[in-house]
Amino acid sequence: MDNNGIKDNLRPPAAKKIKTDNFGITAILSDDYKKDITLMQVHSCEVESKQQLQAVIKELALKLPHFQHLKRVHERNVLICPSDDIKDTLEQHLQLHQISENVLKTLCRNVNVIEVPASSAKLRVQYEQMTKYWPCKFHPDKYAESLQNGSNFTVSQRAYHKRMAELLWKLSKDVNDGQNVGICVDPRRPSIVAIAAAGDGSSHQHCVMWLVDHVARSQRGGAWQTDQQFVKDEPHTKSTLSGLPQIFYDYLKQDAACQDLRLGAELPRREEQQPQPEPVEDIHADNLCKYGPYLCTGYDVYLLREPCLMCSMALVHSRVKRIFFLERSDNGALASKFQLHAVKELNHHYEVFQFTM
């Protein structure tokens, strides 16, 4: 190591540093964010003069309102309609849609079949690819871009995620015989709310299902009976450790590297009230702040292994904010076999990240 800071600054940027830290966090985005774009065949025509364009565009916008994600005109070329829509001839198709005779004549003169992007661009990389085919409309989404390029986390957030990834490894190896481990974290402080470990074998009592039940314990609930001892809270504490099995708590307390890790969950706020059976849809971190703990609202879940479909849906029902996992599973439902978080019909969507080390 060179102790001279100034000298350090004069060196080329710290490519070395990045190399030594292979830890990465990759967002698992839905297919809409895939770099490869899909194309579709369309009928277009090249009009003879720009003067004709205005009348043509006006009528097309009204009677054949296709291609919302594209510019309708490029120089003297106009997009008419997807080629698949045309049953017989272009002329008949235009007549069917009551295109006036003048415009119809113009459109049928210099017809080309070309390929254009089939859907709108979500990311700049897609946009850049798409414009090679045809001018597109594009509304940059800063957050989606940051997920794509990994700049969504601050340095300290990344450092915490990395610690959790390492902790998953350690707990699995040292305490749990290599079985799956899950950690639930309240990211506001951040603080560990619950830990669970279990095999994801033939029974339905997978690690995630236990984790969700341990979080329930931190809210004076929990359904499954177990021989495991849980940490008992001191009277009048402001946060609760009751989602933590004693065996993990003891491990964290004896491990010098874990001394500064915060443990415990905020207590449910109005205990006399039943939780809402159907909570309002809103930004979920805000709901955690506004209403206090309810299920896993606003919480992050770290898993050694990618969850199966049952567990992935359990985490939807539990309204988890983000899921981080280390290893893929053959029956994984977030990346390997399926992408549950990309199903738009669901009433809750979490973000999914995979650690790479």
Add this chain to the structure above:
Amino acid sequence: MATFMEDALVEARRARDAGEVPVGCVFVHNDKVIARGGNEVNVHRNATRHAEFICIDATLAYCREKRLPARQVFSEISVVVTVEPCIMCSAALHTLAVKEIIYGCENDRFGGKTVIDVAAVVGQQINITGGVRADEAMSLLKDFYKGENPAAPPVAKKKK
């Protein structure tokens, strides 16, 4: 098997009376109900305590008590449930490879058949029959959601 829907509806009403989402379920084995239950989400603060999971747990306890092989028992079970199992429950029932699922009304928000193809993801086919006394199951849900639902106030706020 559809005659057991009455038992499932009884469980759904019991769940409603306890302030839970009114969904009920029974597991039928050799023409006998061996497990019954309704949703227990609120009482346990656990969003996964659906009627089907109550019955899965009860079946495992039943097998332990009677010293029966759980895997085989599940393969002989008819699941009778008032509402189409959600993706989570459907995935569990497919993984456990139950004999068949008979449900009342569809679950268009997160049904394991209506919204996604659980059988394809899990890689296990099960006979599924829907629409058994669907109207009764649906009206239980509708009455619940328009009634004393604690989620109602925020909705009312939006209207302002």
